Structure formats: C-alpha cells, structure tokens
Amino acid sequence: MLHRRRSLFALILSLVVVVFSTLAPAARAAEATFDRLWPGWRDTDSFDRITEFLGGSEPTGGRTLLRTQPDARAGYYFLLGVKTAAALTTGAKFELSVIRPDAPEPKLFTFPATAPSGDTVFDLGLTGSDWPGGKKANPVAWKLTLLAADGRVLAEHKSFLWEKPAK
Numbered sequence: 001m002l003h004r005r006r007s008l009f010a011l012i013l014s015l016v017v018v019v020f021s022t023l024a025p026a027a028r029a030a031e032a033t034f035d036r037l038w039p040g041w042r043d044t045d046s047f048d049r050i051t052e053f054l055g056g057s058e059p060t061g062g063r064t065l066l067r068t069q070p071d072a073r074a075g076y077y078f079l080l081g082v083k084t085a086a087a088l089t090t091g092a093k094f095e096l097s098v099i100r101p102d103a104p105e106p107k108l109f110t111f112p113a114t115a116p117s118g119d120t121v122f123d124l125g126l127t128g129s130d131w132p133g134g135k136k137a138n139p140v141a142w143k144l145t146l147l148a149a150d151g152r153v154l155a156e157h158k159s160f161l162w163e164k165p166a167k
Helices: 002-028
Strands: 032-042 064-067 075-084 093-099 107-112 118-127 141-147 153-158
Touching: 032 141, 075 141, 075 153, 093 118, 107 118
Parallel strands: 032 153, 064 118
Antiparallel strands: 032 075, 075 118, 093 107, 093 141, 141 153
C-alpha cells in the first residue's frame, strides 16, 4: 500500500513538473508589446525640418523611421511604440500585411527591427508606389507582427476587419 502511494505521489509530482514546464514558454510570450499604434497618411511636408535646410540630414525626432521606398516620404505610416524586455537584435523584423483598397489580397511588407530593450518608437511607412491612392486611400485591413531573429512572434496587433470571418 505504501509503495502505491509513493508511486501515485511520484506520478502527480511529475505531472505538475510537466504542466509548469509547458507554461513557462507562455509566460515568456509577452517579451514585447505594442504600447500604441496610430496608422495614417503623412504628406512629404510633415517631415520637413529647419535642420535639413541648413544642410543636415532628415531628423527622425527620436523615432526609428523606416520606409518601403526610402526616397519617397509621402505615404501611409504606422506609428507605433514598442516596449521590449530584451534588445531586438539583427534579424528581428516587422511583418506588415495590408489589404490595400486597390487589391483584395494582402500584400506583405517587411522592415528590420533593431532596438535596445525598453521603449522605442517606430514609424513604418508604405511610400511611393507601395501606397497607391494617396492621402484619400485607407487600408481595408492590416496586421502587424514583430518577429524575433529566430522567427518567434514577440508581439502582434491587427485591425478589426483583419479577423472578420468570410461569408
């Protein structure tokens, strides 16, 4: 009888260990969060600063500014605050899937995501021919994912219509 109780205790203990070890990755899943996310159109003029007229380079205002076409400034931007527990290293990236008003299929855009741990502001721009329709066009739906260098999803946010079920 005592042997059975010990065996039962050992079985329960091993089950507890297995359950807690499977929960550990879930606890680490929140390695990054999007604090805020504001999508919207920006004209070229909104980037003009006096320092450029005085011969300086384009000031970023403390943001990491990334564009699909670096020479084109006007476009549809996703301004987001990212809070990370650890630094985003080389190979980390944003994947932005957008259903544009001119096509029913999502188009995928990729941006590098390197930043120290803590709070970082990114401005991801769909510029030039990557955003047809200009300032009057809005995305039908979108999904933004932050991936670690090894492919793990660190954070994700999507518009309401991204998850709308098909009829």
